Amino acid sequence: xxxVFPAPLLSLALFVLWLLLNLSVSxxxxxxxxxLAIFAPLLMAPLRPQHAHVRRPWVVIKLVCRVGLDVLxxxxxxAIGVLRCGIRPPHSAFVHIPLDLRDAHGLAALSMITTVVxxxxxxxxxxxxxxxLLHVFxxxxxxxxxxxxxxxxxxxxxxxxx
Amino acid sequence: xxxxxxxxxxxxLFILIIAMALALVRLFRGPSAQDRVLALDYxxxxxxxxxxxxxxxxxxxxxxxxxxxxxxxGFVGSxxxxxxxxRGEVIE
Amino acid sequence: xxxxxxxWLELTTAGLLLAxxxxxxxxxLGLVRLKDYFQRMHPPALAxxxxxxxxxxxxxxxxxxxKQSPVLHAxxxxxxxxxxxxxTTLLLARAALFRKRAAGEDVPExxxxxxxGN
Numbered sequence: 001x002x003x004v005f006p007a008p009l010l011s012l013a014l015f016v017l018w019l020l021l022n023l024s025v026s027x028x029x030x031x032x033x034x035x036l037a038i039f040a041p042l043l044m045a046p047l048r049p050q051h052a053h054v055r056r057p058w059v060v061i062k063l064v065c066r067v068g069l070d071v072l073x074x075x076x077x078x079a080i081g082v083l084r085c086g087i088r089p090p091h092s093a094f095v096h097i098p099l100d101l102r103d104a105h106g107l108a109a110l111s112m113i114t115t116v117v118x119x120x121x122x123x124x125x126x127x128x129x130x131x132x133l134l135h136v137f138x139x140x141x142x143x144x145x146x147x148x149x150x151x152x153x154x155x156x157x158x159x160x161x162x
Numbered sequence: 163x164x165x166x167x168x169x170x171x172x173x174x175l176f177i178l179i180i181a182m183a184l185a186l187v188r189l190f191r192g193p194s195a196q197d198r199v200l201a202l203d204y205x206x207x208x209x210x211x212x213x214x215x216x217x218x219x220x221x222x223x224x225x226x227x228x229x230x231x232x233x234x235x236g237f238v239g240s241x242x243x244x245x246x247x248x249r250g251e252v253i254e
Numbered sequence: 255x256x257x258x259x260x261x262w263l264e265l266t267t268a269g270l271l272l273a274x275x276x277x278x279x280x281x282x283l284g285l286v287r288l289k290d291y292f293q294r295m296h297p298p299a300l301a302x303x304x305x306x307x308x309x310x311x312x313x314x315x316x317x318x319x320x321k322q323s324p325v326l327h328a329x330x331x332x333x334x335x336x337x338x339x340x341x342t343t344l345l346l347a348r349a350a351l352f353r354k355r356a357a358g359e360d361v362p363e364x365x366x367x368x369x370x371g372n
Contacts, residue, residue: 082284115340118299170268184282247349
């Protein structure tokens with residue numbers, strides 16, 4: 001099983017992608033999608049030395065919903081901050097965050113989350129993966145922000161990937 | 163398509179054009195090179211949104227593929243420019 | 255294609271289109287108005303997240319109503335953006351830090367002793 005499908009999630013994603021791009025579920029398209037889903041991950045397998053082990057799908061779903069809501073809220077905050085920047089310039093600051101997460105895939109997911117949320121930009125990661133430099137658009141309380149960040153994003157990612 | 167949706171499509175195209183003009187201001191004024199790259203990346207995203215809106219205006223699927231291509235080429239272009247800045251051969 | 259849409263669908267599509275393009279314009283406004291480069295890195299995310307979500311959702315609603323069956327392919331655009339935009343943003347942030355350090359401006363020191371990072 002694992003030799004035919006080295007990355008089952010990737011295969012599934014490619015299958016759905018092909019059908020969506022062609023906007024049809026005819027037999028020919030399903031056959032082409034299946035060929036793509038089986039052979040593309042096999043060809044790509046040597047390029048991915050480490051395999052991601054995704055556990056606890058329920059935590060994944062909760063995290064995705066949480067990030068979606070945070071994106072909405074952060075969008076509104078940044079939009080209001082832009083409109084009011086003539087009256088009250090936003091308190092932007094760099095924050096050093098000590099990390100406990102070490103898994104490469106988890107860190108990749110964390111960098112995606114921080115960059116997709118408009119209020120934060122991932123700036124730099126220490127070579128030993130112990131510290132993260134993050135730029136925050138509007139920062140009130142640094143310690144509270146670090147605690148919130150670790151609780152909301154880092155903890156679930158550690159549960160998923162480690 | 164009735165008047166309501168047609169007018170909304172026209173209005174949102176107009177708003178996107180204003181946004182493009184603002185991004186162009188940053189592109190020409192931007193004091194540093196990274197400002198210009200950021201503005202160019204933003205122009206790509208705005209162009210892609212515009213293609214999606216045009217797809218609704220003309221009720222055509224073809225615009226979606228154009229939008230997908232703009233998104234991909236914009237990514238490759240901005241990636242190359244940012245990588246060039248990062249190599250540090252052009253320091254002001 | 256002379257299918258007419260129900261009114262509520264047209265209203266939702268129109269609202270989503272206007273909301274999406276307004277957010278994209280606010281992002282551009284922020285790009286022009288904000289003073290510091292790292293502050294200016296934040297507003298472009300407005301267009302690539304909520305702006306793109308709204309416009310893609312409007313496109314899905316419109317084409318699904320037009321063809322009387324779910325047409326979901328526009329949702330690929332937000333997914334593609336959420337994968338590609340972090341890569342460019344991250345590289346641009348690192349390039350800006352590198353160049354500002356080289357120019358001796360007021361930015362934080364490297365978090366690991368020597369040059370490198372991710």
